[in-house]
Amino acid sequence: MVGSLNLEKIRRLFTVLMPFAWLAVLVVAVLSLYREWGGIHLDDINAALLRIGPWHLAIALGLTAVSLLLNASLDLVALRWLKRDLPVGQVLGTALIASSFSMNGGGTLLGGGTIRMRFYGSMGLGGAEIARLTGFLLVAGWLGHALLAGVLLFSAPPDLPWLPEAAGRTIGSLLLVSCGGLVALSITGWRGRKLEFLPPFGILMATLFISAFDWLFAGLALRVFLPQSVSTLAFLAATAVGQALGAASQVPGGVGVMELSISKLAAGLMPAPMIAGALLTYRLIYYLIPFIFAVAAVGAREMWRKRHWAKLTVDGTTRAWSAIAPRLAGMSALAGGFVLMLSATTPMEASRRILVEEFIPLPFVEASHFLSSIVGAIMIIVANGLLRRVHAAWWIAVLMAGGGVIFSLLKGFDWEEAVVLCVFLAALLPFRAKFHRHAAIWTRRFTPQWWALILSMIGITIWFGFYTSRHVGYESDLWWQYSFENDTARLLRGMCGSAFIVLLVALTQWLRPAPPRAPWPLPDHAKIAELVAHSARSSSALALVGDKQFLFNQDQSAFLMFGDQGRTRVALADPVGDEEKFEALYWRFTEQAHDEGRRVAFYQVSAALIPTCVEMGLRVYKLGEEAMVPLDTFDLATGELKKFRKVLNRMEREGWRFEIWQPEQVAARIAELRAISDAWLAHTDAREKGFSLGRFEEAYLCRLPVAVLIVDERVVAFGNLWPGNGKHELSTDLMRHFPDAPNGAMDCLFVQLMLWGKQQGYQWFDLGMAPLSGLAARQLAPLWSRIGGLIYDRGEAFYNFNGLRAWKSKFQPVWQPRYLAISTAWELPAVILDITTLIGKPSLRPRKAPVSPPPVTSPTPPPP
Numbered sequence: 001m002v003g004s005l006n007l008e009k010i011r012r013l014f015t016v017l018m019p020f021a022w023l024a025v026l027v028v029a030v031l032s033l034y035r036e037w038g039g040i041h042l043d044d045i046n047a048a049l050l051r052i053g054p055w056h057l058a059i060a061l062g063l064t065a066v067s068l069l070l071n072a073s074l075d076l077v078a079l080r081w082l083k084r085d086l087p088v089g090q091v092l093g094t095a096l097i098a099s100s101f102s103m104n105g106g107g108t109l110l111g112g113g114t115i116r117m118r119f120y121g122s123m124g125l126g127g128a129e130i131a132r133l134t135g136f137l138l139v140a141g142w143l144g145h146a147l148l149a150g151v152l153l154f155s156a157p158p159d160l161p162w163l164p165e166a167a168g169r170t171i172g173s174l175l176l177v178s179c180g181g182l183v184a185l186s187i188t189g190w191r192g193r194k195l196e197f198l199p200p201f202g203i204l205m206a207t208l209f210i211s212a213f214d215w216l217f218a219g220l221a222l223r224v225f226l227p228q229s230v231s232t233l234a235f236l237a238a239t240a241v242g243q244a245l246g247a248a249s250q251v252p253g254g255v256g257v258m259e260l261s262i263s264k265l266a267a268g269l270m271p272a273p274m275i276a277g278a279l280l281t282y283r284l285i286y287y288l289i290p291f292i293f294a295v296a297a298v299g300a301r302e303m304w305r306k307r308h309w310a311k312l313t314v315d316g317t318t319r320a321w322s323a324i325a326p327r328l329a330g331m332s333a334l335a336g337g338f339v340l341m342l343s344a345t346t347p348m349e350a351s352r353r354i355l356v357e358e359f360i361p362l363p364f365v366e367a368s369h370f371l372s373s374i375v376g377a378i379m380i381i382v383a384n385g386l387l388r389r390v391h392a393a394w395w396i397a398v399l400m401a402g403g404g405v406i407f408s409l410l411k412g413f414d415w416e417e418a419v420v421l422c423v424f425l426a427a428l429l430p431f432r433a434k435f436h437r438h439a440a441i442w443t444r445r446f447t448p449q450w451w452a453l454i455l456s457m458i459g460i461t462i463w464f465g466f467y468t469s470r471h472v473g474y475e476s477d478l479w480w481q482y483s484f485e486n487d488t489a490r491l492l493r494g495m496c497g498s499a500f501i502v503l504l505v506a507l508t509q510w511l512r513p514a515p516p517r518a519p520w521p522l523p524d525h526a527k528i529a530e531l532v533a534h535s536a537r538s539s540s541a542l543a544l545v546g547d548k549q550f551l552f553n554q555d556q557s558a559f560l561m562f563g564d565q566g567r568t569r570v571a572l573a574d575p576v577g578d579e580e581k582f583e584a585l586y587w588r589f590t591e592q593a594h595d596e597g598r599r600v601a602f603y604q605v606s607a608a609l610i611p612t613c614v615e616m617g618l619r620v621y622k623l624g625e626e627a628m629v630p631l632d633t634f635d636l637a638t639g640e641l642k643k644f645r646k647v648l649n650r651m652e653r654e655g656w657r658f659e660i661w662q663p664e665q666v667a668a669r670i671a672e673l674r675a676i677s678d679a680w681l682a683h684t685d686a687r688e689k690g691f692s693l694g695r696f697e698e699a700y701l702c703r704l705p706v707a708v709l710i711v712d713e714r715v716v717a718f719g720n721l722w723p724g725n726g727k728h729e730l731s732t733d734l735m736r737h738f739p740d741a742p743n744g745a746m747d748c749l750f751v752q753l754m755l756w757g758k759q760q761g762y763q764w765f766d767l768g769m770a771p772l773s774g775l776a777a778r779q780l781a782p783l784w785s786r787i788g789g790l791i792y793d794r795g796e797a798f799y800n801f802n803g804l805r806a807w808k809s810k811f812q813p814v815w816q817p818r819y820l821a822i823s824t825a826w827e828l829p830a831v832i833l834d835i836t837t838l839i840g841k842p843s844l845r846p847r848k849a850p851v852s853p854p855p856v857t858s859p860t861p862p863p864p
Contacts, residue, residue: 029256036263040273048277052225060221060285067217068290070210071141072096077206078136081199086123093297094119100294103254103287136199136207141247143179144211149240150175151212156233168237179208215240221286222262225278230269238265259283329431330387332424333379333397338457339420340376340404344369344494345465347487348412356412357484366490368410373494375404377501380454384446386435388587394428394435401425446509447594458502465491527556529703531577538722538731538766540576545700547690547841548572551589553581560585563691565841568834569593570601572692574609583612590616601831602821604692604769613821621820621828627767627805627813631730631758634765636751640812644751647744651752654742657710658752660721667702672715674698680736691839694720694733707732707756709741709749716741717749722766730757731766754811769818770805 072095079086098116120130150172157168183205186198198204219239223232242261246254259279266275348356356365379400385393401421408417446454469488481489528550532540543550548561558577563570571589575582586602586609593600602613604623613620636645651658661669677696681687688695701720709717717737723730732753737745754765822831 029260033256033260037276044273045277048274052281056224060224063217063221064286067214070214071099074137074140078133081203082129097294097297100290140207140211143208145215145244146175147179147208148212148215152237222282225281235266235269241265329428330383333383333386336421336424337376337379339417340372341461343414343417344373345461345491352413364410368407369490370493370497372407372411374497375400377498381505389435391435462495534725535576536724536726536728538724538729539573541722544703545694553585560589563838565834565838567599568601568831569598570603570835573604574606586612599827605819605821618821619825623818623820624769624771625815626769626818627808628816629765629811629813631762631765634754634758647748651748659708661706663702666706670698673718676738677736679738683739689839707753709745717745727762729764729766730762767808
């Protein structure tokens with residue numbers, strides 16, 4: 001019992017240590033090789049290496065390539081044996097990589113079996129097939145070696161003291177007989193039965209000869225580095241045995257073992273330094289170089305297989321970098337301009353002054369110094385345009401930075417400033433497309449903060465210039481003195497040029513006519529209706545209410561609707577039209593509002609435009625969440641929606657009707673809808689709101705379809721429709737009913753609308769926003785979120801926050817966040833007050849409406 005337990009422990013220990021046996025073999029081989037080569041002088045090895053010329057290396061590389069290709073072709077033979085047809089190119093590539101890993105990996109994890117398992121597995125081979133293929137290649141390699149070694153030992157055994165010639169021939173003949181016996185077994189079988197583990201005769205012969213020539217060319221690649229006087233056959237025999245011992249040792253690449261074996265076997269054929277130099281070179285050519293290529297190929301293959309994720313990573317990085325490029329460009333322009341101006345105020349170093357006097361004429365130095373100051377001032381000023389992504393600002397910044405590089409070098413070999421400007425150009429040039437706005441650069445008024453920044457930078461440079469020249473006596477003649485030593489004169493002229501540029505920009509801004517504050521021009525109703533009709537977002541129909549102003553882009557392909565209240569200019573929701581123009585509209589809107597001294601607020605912004613708001617330096621606050629019902633999964637037979645079947649059963653039982661009125665029918669029966677609206681307003685003690693909500697305006701109602709619910713031939717409830725283009729979204733704005741409408745009438749109207757929208761192919765139904773919904777009231781949340789969350793939880797007495805979300809949740813919507821973007825956190829209370837006032841304003845009739853407004857869309861009415 002005790003003996004069996006000890007035996008089990010030994011077996012387990014052997015299992016654990018066996019994978020690391022090669023390490024012990026390596027240590028022994030390296031120590032033995034050290035004793036073998038220990039007496040060789042480095043000069044002798046160097047002389048042996050010097051006799052190996054380029055032609056030797058070229059021939060060795062060619063023989064290596066042939067050997068590796070022969071080895072790789074064994075995989076094709078193995079696949080033929082398995083009766084699997086795979087692309088020849090992919091097979092050869094896999095075999096070359098795997099064989100290189102096998103030669104260099106030995107018994108470690110770098111072996112080629114894993115490579116074949118991964119690569120061939122991706123080609124459709126199963127694990128059992130790959131295992132059989134690997135076994136075939138292992139046997140094929142040793143069979144080819146046995147055939148080659150048998151031929152070499154039988155024909156030319158190496159002359160060794162411990163291996164008599166007769167013994168060598170005997171070993172060779174035994175190897176040849178063993179190969180012949182396998183061939184015979186492949187032909188005849190064993191006792192009349194074919195041996196399944198042996199391949200057919202043709203495949204076996206091909207395997208023997210391909211593998212033997214593989215070993216032969218591998219030995220010839222080493223033979224090339226030796227003198228012609230060495231017996232080729234004898235050396236190849238020694239090399240074949242040494243390579244076999246190196247492969248059998250499972251040491252990675254046979255390092256030490258192969259060198260020691262070949263050195264011992266070929267000891268009588270040539271001097272030891274010569275064989276040492278040849279083996280070191282052979283190790284590089286036959287083992288290391290192919291392994292480097294194999295590792296590179298594996299890396300390239302894995303990157304190609306994961307190119308989708310790599311592309312996403314690169315694209316994401318590019319998007320992230322391009323998003324910060326304008327802001328980075330603006331900051332870099334400030335830094336570059338400041339460095340240029342600061343450099344212009346410092347005296348030239350003595351060592352550089354000598355070089356300047358020797359190579360650069362004085363007029364070039366004086367002009368470069370003066371122009372460098374001006375370029376620095378222009379770069380500081382143009383930074384504002386870069387932040388606003390102005391196209392002209394990009395061009396000016398590039399030209400100024402390029403000129404600054406030249407001026408920095410000419411005025412005193414100031415390579416430090418040149419490097420800073422080159423880095424700025426490297427960050428600016430690849431992102432020209434990001435500076436796409438055709439707007440004013442510095443005729444647009446700067447903010448007081450921006451002027452403070454500009455003036456502080458210029459003030460620091462002037463102070464620093466006077467400080468460095470504080471020991472110089474100032475005289476009027478100093479302005480007109482020109483010499484390499486007169487740094488103070490250049491300082492005065494440079495500061496004067498910079499101050500002139502800044503003063504010119506200031507006068508351009510402050511002496512230009514103030515922007516008019518007259519009412520905006522009448523909106524183009526036809527163009528607005530056209531863009532609304534082509535908008536996928538249903539809320540774009542708010543532009544038709546008639547209580548907003550509009551800002552179009554230059555080509556009239558997009559607009560932004562807004563309203564003014566107090567000092568706040570409020571843009572509502574996302575712009576309408578060409579999405580590529582939204583960012584430019586945001587910038588233009590902000591600049592015009594600032595020119596008029598107004599605060600800016602973007603109300604109910606979607607998540608898609610948050611990056612633009614952040615890039616503009618705005619603060620973003622979550623307002624709540626919008627309920628979007630996915631119509632493709634809206635099914636009354638599932639989940640919580642089952643309870644709506646009771647309402648529809650009552651509708652069917654009592655003969656209620658759901659209809660979609662087209663704009664023409666709405667205009668004809670507008671009085672009925674007006675009666676419902678007035679009764680609903682009187683019952684709820686409410687008044688019409690606006691801006692972010694529609695109001696009962698006949699011109700507005702008659703432009704849109706209206707869904708109605710008819711009970712006993714009387715319209716009891718209605719909701720006007722906002723159909724998005726492309727049937728992406730469907731929504732309803734005014735939702736009103738008679739106070740005496742049957743219980744569940746509005747639920748019935750909504751359910752029928754969603755079912756109708758699903759039938760028509762719409763993807764989403766927009767139920768509108770739940771204010772302050774989704775705001776975190778946790779301790780670590782931002783202050784606004786905590787305040788909003790607290791109001792949502794505790795403010796039910798003032799507004800039905802929870803009830804509104806609960807009612808919308810009945811339809812199982814997907815909640816999407818909506819945001820408020822403003823300039824500074826201090827403006828938040830005033831902005832919220834102004835937005836609330838703007839929404840609650842009394843009805844404002846449009847200044848001018850079309851006589852016959854065209855309908856936005858004409859959805860197909862529901863089936864009877």
